[in-house]
Amino acid sequence: MKYFLNTLLFVLLTTAAFAQYETVTKTKRPSIPGTFLVDLGINRALNQVDSTWKQGFWGSRTVNVYYQYPIRFGRSKFSFNPGVGLSMERWKFTNGAMLIDTLGTTGNxxxxxxxxxxxxxxxxxxxxxxxxxxxxxxxxxxxEFRFDTKPEDIARSFNVAIGGRIGVRLNSFTKVKYKQDDETIKVKDKRSLGLNDFRYGIYTRVGIGGFSWFAFYNLSEMFASGKGPHGRDINSLTLGISVNGF
Structure with a gap:
């Protein structure tokens, strides 16, 4: 219930901010190839019933930066948009727990x-x-495949997109800040942490002009088989806003 209320608050705040945005002068699309897209979202782990997984709402966040090249289907309102970019995720644990290798067993x-x-x-x-x-x-x-009501005037166009993402993990690490003998110590431990090297998922995006709301569901498990907390398969859901630099 708390997560639902926080998510609702997040959506209402972003909607109110966008409601104040007005364009007085009609903006034409710049004559540069492709667009840059920035996603700002909040993460939620799914299929996780272990009581030790207690994540912070605002601290568990995603920032994505993509370059996309739209390929329009003739003079229609539909386009195909391939792209490439970085996805940077943060998972904050409010109970202070961290991922520690406990060496499980499979057979012998x-x-x-x-x-x-x-x-x-x-x-x-x-x-x-x-x-x-x-x-x-x-x-x-x-x-992604995208529909625009006004493809010649993207700044004023209502748009809907649906697509998928595939990715490879560049790096992963834990960050722990603790106090010992009145001294504050920060430790960053870079390792695989049992995470999958590859991931894939589906997403949708709905918006007007350069602003939209998106949802991404990670179809692949976050951790490799048997290597996550208590060996569970954990998927994730990300909800947020997108800003398109058309």
Whole structure:
């Protein structure tokens, strides 16, 4: 319920901000190839029933930056938009837990298995955790089909897009801030953390002109099989706004 109310507040605030935007002069599309798109969103882990996964609402966020090249179908209102860019995700854990390799087992073999546990297991029992975060960065290729009511005047056009994204993980790391003996210490631990190297998902976008709302559902599991918290398969959902630099 709290997540629903926070999401509703997020949508209402962004809608109110866009309602104040007015264009007095008719804007023509610049004669440069392609467009730049920036997504700002909030993340939510799905299929996660473990009580240790307690994420912050505003701290669990996504910033995507894409370049897209629209290919219009003749003189129709439809286009195909391939692109490439970066997806940068942050997952903030409000209970101070961090991903720690606990070495699970498959048959007689030891495998990586990362569970959300107290940083005291890694950095000592005398610490006080201030902040804990998981960071993942991906190189992605979005592919979308888009409908514009006014393709010759994108700045005033209502648009709907649906598509998919495939990506490869560039890096991932945990960031922990804790206090020990009156000294504040920050630690960044860069490793695979049991995450999948590749991911894919579907998304939709609806908006007017250069502003829109989007939803992205990650079809692939966040962690490799058996390597996530308690071996569970975790998918993710991202909701947010997009700004298109047409």
């Amino acid at each position: 073999n030891l495998i990586e298995q990362y569970n959300l546990l107290s940083p005291r297991l890694a950095y000592g029992t005398e610490i006080s955790t201030k902040k804990s975060m998981l960071v993942t960065n991906y190189l992605e290729m979005p592919l």
